[in-house]
Every structure is written in C-alpha cells, then in structure tokens.
Amino acid sequence: MRIYSFDQLIGNQHCISILKTCITQGTLPHFMIFHGVGGTGKSTCAEITALAMTCPHTKEGNPCLECISCKSNLDAIKHGTKSSTVAKVNVAQGNTKTDVDRMIKEIFTLQSSDRNCVYVLEEAHTLSAALQTSLLEEIDRLDSKTYIILCTTKLNDLIPELRSRAILFQFKRLTDKESRLLLDKYLLEHNITMEEEAKLAILNYTRGIPREIVSSTEFLSKNTKTLDELLNHINQINDTVYFGLFQTLANGTIYDLSCYLKDEISKYDTRSFVAGLKEFYIKIFFQIEGNVDTLAQTSDIMEFTYVSDLLRKVDLFSLGNMINKLPNNAKEVDFSFFLINLYQFFHGKKVSNIVKEKRQAVTTQKSIAAVSANEVEKSKEGLSSLHAFSTGTAKYNFGGGNKQ
Ligand SMILES: [Zn+2]
Structure with a gap:
C-alpha cells in the first residue's frame, strides 16, 4: 500500500509541513538528506516530493497524480526505473566501485531541460567515502533545476562534507496516538474488525514504525484466527x-x-x-x-x-x-x-x-x-x-x- 500524497500520511508532520511549504513557494533546497529509522516514511516522502516537484498542477504541495508527468513518474517509481525527470535509485545494490561509479554517473543524465529533475538515492550511507566524494562532485555540477534527496538510516556514515552541504530532515517514529490512528485507518479501509487487545499487542510490537504497523496488521489479520495465536506469533504475553x-x-x-x-x-x-x-x-x-x-x-x-x-x-x-x-x-x-x-x-x-x-x-x-x-x-x-x-x-x- 504505497501513498502518493502528503495529506494521507500519518506522523512526521514537522517534516511534511515544511516540505509542502517549500514545494508551494518554490523554495525547496536543492540537496536534502532524509534521515531516520527504517520504515518511518523517508522513502515515501521522497517519492511524493519528487512527484510534486515535477507536476505542473500541484494542489497544496501534493502532486495531482493525473497529469502526463505524474503518470510517467509514478510508473518509473513503481517499477524502479527512471523517467525523463525522476530517478529513484538504491545505491546499496551496486556491488563494485565501478558499478556504483557508473550508477552515479548514469543517474545524473536525465534530460537536461527547463523542467525540474529529482533524484532520490536510497541507502546513501552504504557508499564508501571515496564514492561519496565523487557523488559530492556530481552534486556540485548540477544545475538550478535539479534536486537531490539522499535517504539514509545512518547519518554518521555520511562524510561530513555531504552532511554539511545538505538540509537535514529527521524522520521519527510515530507517537502512540499517531500509531493508533494509522492502525484504525488501515483496519477501517480494509474492513477488518480486531479485538482491542490484539490492537494493543500490534501497537506494542511495532513500536511506532508505520511500515511495520501496516505490514504486521496485514499479515496477522489474514493469518491468525485467535488472539492467542496472534500474541504467540509476535511473542507478546497476555x-x-x-x-x-x-x-x-x-x-x-x-x-x-x-x-x-x-x-x-x-x-x-x-x-x-x-x-x-x-x-x-x-x-x-x-x-x-x-x-x-x-x-x-x-x-x-x-x-x-x-x-x-x-x-x-x-x-x-x-x-x-x-x-x-x-x-x-x-x-x-x-x-x-x-x-x-x-x-x-x-x-x-x-x-x-x-x-x-x-x-x-x-x-x-x-x-x-x-x-x-x-x-x-x-x-x-x-x-x-x-x-x-x-x-x-x-x-x-x-x-x-x-x-x-
Ligand atoms: Zn501531476
């Protein structure tokens, strides 16, 4: 269940409201780092930012998702390919230095035009210091229509030069209230009824990580028949x-x-x-x-x-x-x-x-x-x-x- 609108996201409103303002006012930083524990929504926010920055018909900072640009970019994001204006690459997938070097060079070759281009690089911390330096050099060469978002779970593994150059967005776990809101929303949308105790167990187990709340609820609602079975699976003790x-x-x-x-x-x-x-x-x-x-x-x-x-x-x-x-x-x-x-x-x-x-x-x-x-x-x-x-x-x- 991917979300492509800021307004449908729960939690991390401190990041989302700034991103929406930047997109609306045309003041988005050219180089950003999205940092936070896995599953807290960095990738999703990076995707929405990329879609919105390349959509000519944004609505309060959200992409319209209907125009030609949105459609082709959505397609690229969903299939892990690149469009003419958006590229999302997981840099951890390159095996050798040459692989990653080529990857970095390749992804910065989107059509140069008068349109905005957005690059999202995931797992940026997996790059060696040398590769991060060459990434920094590439970033320095980019024009004023280009935006880069690095997503990382390990900020300290990024070289200081990269960190100091970027505007940092910190993604946090959801609060108890937000987690509950997300769980209830998911259950309602999927027409699932769940005992209060099972809900509490899931919330406890997933510790405010939105991706885990959704995936655990999805899995457990389909595959466990009794409360005991559910509690046993997630090792929660009644x-x-x-x-x-x-x-x-x-x-x-x-x-x-x-x-x-x-x-x-x-x-x-x-x-x-x-x-x-x-x-x-x-x-x-x-x-x-x-x-x-x-x-x-x-x-x-x-x-x-x-x-x-x-x-x-x-x-x-x-x-x-x-x-x-x-x-x-x-x-x-x-x-x-x-x-x-x-x-x-x-x-x-x-x-x-x-x-x-x-x-x-x-x-x-x-x-x-x-x-x-x-x-x-x-x-x-x-x-x-x-x-x-x-x-x-x-x-x-x-x-x-x-x-x-
Ligand atoms: Zn659009």
Whole structure:
C-alpha cells in the first residue's frame, strides 16, 4: 500500500509541513538528506516530493497524480526505473566501485531541460567515502533545476562534507496516538474488525514504525484466527499471565508459585517473559502511584483492579527494583531467587519458613496420586535450589515487606 500524497500520511508532520511549504513557494533546497529509522516514511516522502516537484498542477504541495508527468513518474517509481525527470535509485545494490561509479554517473543524465529533475538515492550511507566524494562532485555540477534527496538510516556514515552541504530532515517514529490512528485507518479501509487487545499487542510490537504497523496488521489479520495465536506469533504475553502470577503470589504457597512460574516460562521465550513482566509492572505502577488511568489499555479490568489493589499494600519501589533486577536472559536460578525474594517480600516470611512450607507442600503433593512423576522431579529440583539458598545466603533480606 504505497501513498502518493502528503495529506494521507500519518506522523512526521514537522517534516511534511515544511516540505509542502517549500514545494508551494518554490523554495525547496536543492540537496536534502532524509534521515531516520527504517520504515518511518523517508522513502515515501521522497517519492511524493519528487512527484510534486515535477507536476505542473500541484494542489497544496501534493502532486495531482493525473497529469502526463505524474503518470510517467509514478510508473518509473513503481517499477524502479527512471523517467525523463525522476530517478529513484538504491545505491546499496551496486556491488563494485565501478558499478556504483557508473550508477552515479548514469543517474545524473536525465534530460537536461527547463523542467525540474529529482533524484532520490536510497541507502546513501552504504557508499564508501571515496564514492561519496565523487557523488559530492556530481552534486556540485548540477544545475538550478535539479534536486537531490539522499535517504539514509545512518547519518554518521555520511562524510561530513555531504552532511554539511545538505538540509537535514529527521524522520521519527510515530507517537502512540499517531500509531493508533494509522492502525484504525488501515483496519477501517480494509474492513477488518480486531479485538482491542490484539490492537494493543500490534501497537506494542511495532513500536511506532508505520511500515511495520501496516505490514504486521496485514499479515496477522489474514493469518491468525485467535488472539492467542496472534500474541504467540509476535511473542507478546497476555496480561492474564502476570495477573495469574500475582494472584498465585497472594493466595498460594511458594510451591504453587514456582509451579505457576515454571509452567508459564516454558511457554514463552525468557526475554519476552521478563520484558512483559517489566511492562506489566510499569502499567500497574502508573495506575497506583500516578493515578494515571491505564485501565483503558487493558481488556481485563477486573483482574487489573484486583492486582492493583493487592500491590497497593506493598512498597512498590522495592517491588520495582526486584523486577528490574531480573536479567533479560534470566536463567532458572535467577527465577528461583526472584521467586523467593518476591514471596518473602510479599508475605514478610523468613526464608526458613518458606522452605518448610515448600517442603510440606511437596510432601503433600507427592502423596497425591494424580501428580505426575515428572512434576515431582521438577519440585525436587526447585527444593534443592531453595535449600542451597537458605543455607548459603540467609542474611539476604528484602526491605519493604507486607504493610498489612
Ligand atoms: Zn501531476
């Protein structure tokens, strides 16, 4: 889904409004650099600028898309060829120095006439310093009807001479509001209905990159049938997993908690689980401390309120520290420590009591025939790490505790 009008773009209005003004007033700089993270709209804006600068019938800075010039330039842009006034070249595609040298010479050979010509060079940072210097020489020779836009994701890889010669446009990620607007627009245009939670997951996953918002939504709306499938694909963990964690923490034994944690961690990759836990904590934190209404962003309002109420009773900063200390690539032993600290913190119990409790729970569990041998094995492992902990570093004590 390519867009060829500035007015249909969402986000980066600081760049777009200047470009439109320049095009309308005939004050567009001859040499520009469009810089920003991949997928933020540099290429699209460069294409629209090229179309508008060569269209005799622009409307408020936008190309008409209907005249002969627009049609032939659109065709060239869509097919990666060049027209008589517009050329868009990805310079990263040249393999050798000679290739790129020839490419640079070739692209600056559009018909010289009284019409504007626009060159868009993508991935400009991939050119060697020597090639950038020869590009600079070519640029110096260009006439007053010629405009050049370099698109790059790595501004620092451009030689200072090029950078200082150009007017820089910085393309940014979309804000939360803009991302939401883009997603809703896409869904509406394609007649797709999507659960609120799925939308939030996609927005979270695509981090304000418009190209990713569109491509992920397109892919996921076609290929996933359930919310769980969608969340799994993008490795997002549903909030209910963390609701469950805190509910078990409040109401269960440490044994229950360790079973719950092991079970959930096995379903996801560790990094996503830890990142999700940190995000979940921040959501709860803002809800409680800042009285910021994050309820609108979760579909499980009942659980969210319940967990917020639970955590209101503890020192949130200590809890945050504990969660933040959990490494992104946490190993099983990290989770064991985390779990003991969390339990001790929440219930204000001595480690020795926690160990006793766990031992009792394991014994009870063992006597229940329904428990599979595998699970018992797992609990033994857990017990040995708990034991090592209690004998080795029993002095370790988390402040805060339960204020109840
Ligand atoms: Zn036109």
